[in-house]
Amino acid sequence: MRNWSFILCLLASLLVWQSIAQAQDTTQVLTLEEYQRIILANHPVASQARLLTEQARQELRIARGVFDPEIVSKLYRKEFNGKEYYNTWDNTLYVPLWFGPVLKAGYEKNDGQYLNPENNTPADGLSYAGISIPLGQGLFIDERRSTLRQAQLMQDIAEAERVKLINKLLLEATKDYWDWLLQYRTVQLYQEALELADFRSRAVNIRAQEGDLAAIDTVEARMAVQDRQVLLEQAQLNYNNTRLRVAVHLWAENEVPLELQESTIPTLAGSELVTMQRDSLDQLLQFARRNHPDLLKLDLKGAQLAIEQRFAADKLKPKLNVDYNVLQSDFYLDSEALDQQYMGNNYKLGVSFSLPLFLRQERGKLQLTKAKQQVNALELTQATREIEASVVAAYNEWLALEQQIQLQQQAVANALILRNGEVIRFENGESSLFLINSREVKLLESQVKLYELLTKYAKSKTYLYWAAGDMRE
DSSP, X not given: OHHHHHHHHHHHHHHHHHHHHHHHHTOEEEOHHHHHHHHHHHOHHHHHHHHHHHHHHHHHHHHHGGGSOEEEEEEEEEEETTEEEEEEEEEEEEEEOTTSOEEEEEEEEEEOTTOOGGGOOOTTOEEEEEEEEESSTTSSOOXXXXXXXXXXXXXXXXXXXXXXXXXXXXXXXXXXXXXXXXHHHHHHHHHHHHHHHHHHHHHHHHHHHTTXXXXXXXXXXXXXXXXXXXXXXXXXXXHHHHHHHHHHTOXXXXXXXXXXXXXXXXXXXXXXXXXXXXXXXXXXXXXXXXXXXXXXXXXXXXXXXXXXXXXXHHTTSOEEEEEEEEEESSSSOOGGGGSHHHHHHSEEEEEEEEOXXXXXXXXXXXXXXXXXXXXXXXXXXXXXXXXXXXXXXXXXXXXXXXXXXXXXXXXXXXXXXXXXXXXXXHHTTSSOHHHHHHXXXXXXXXXXXXXXXXXXXXXXXXXXXXXXXXXXX
């Protein structure tokens, strides 16, 4: 009879593995790499991150717009009580230069009985060309150049923010993937345990009917089946919920959500034990100091504040502008207009000067900018230390989990030896079904704990690279 029971248990094991093999033939594996590729391609957050770069590009275009040439045309006519007072028509082209001066060219034609004498022009009009040069404030930097340089830095800031959003998205999605794998393996484990308990219950019933076992053993066997049915139901619920969380991250083109098929399963690839050397940690720390998006943003913000501080310091200078225009009595440029003697006899020259007496607004702006620079420098120092600490902490957790997994693997092996030994003792009539079930429960608990540790290990690797600012493992 004992041989018959052994044959039933063997058949149970074969059927379990056969059912698993058949299920694997119909399943489709979703690897972590493919999963992340789908997320980066179509996830709304990834699309938003890409738009940050486009927004920065358009901000730079707007900033460059202050250097666009501008044409201004003014036409005025006055008539009152049937009298024509005057007609004025003035057209000017302004071309701002990068280093401060502004080129000007224009044409004006005015006439009228009551025209201001200084606005009189020849019959063919008066053309002019010249330049306006700031010799004090605005010579080395002005609002246009300050705005443009900060907009150029904004492109790098937008790129750092894009990387930060992508890293955060991949971190959350990858953690959900590992939870999905944990629950998938747990369901498999409980399914095998349930089928084994079910076959053992049948074998116990046969042996009890034949008088080889006591009837109370059939109750013990049924309780083991029921307990494992409960465990399997809970594991199946957890698996379905984690599968839904994974599916939330999957999108097709045009913001169409993708459904995760029930036949799709995760893979173990990426959860293997990998020993990291100390020099690898040093490389990650160096990478984090140079490339972590939070540190890059603070560093670029400091560069922006440096430009702002230079512009604020320039505001302390007096405004001293010189304007020179060569005049010509027609619309077209005549070669003689470029003659030195001609330019000395036909010109309009202007000099303007202004300076606030107390400079309170300018000095306040400069000191405020310096205070912002100090705040940003302190934030950068603190953020650098926190990021370095988080990288080292993730590395320490990685090493600790590696040791815990090795110990837990030994615990699983020992639990398996005890269970198999108890089965042999039971077949020899030296043990009871209760002890076998107890040994199997302990084995299941050890295996589940091992799966949980492997999941934590995979998450710790993901978190380590995220802490360093790089999710490209």
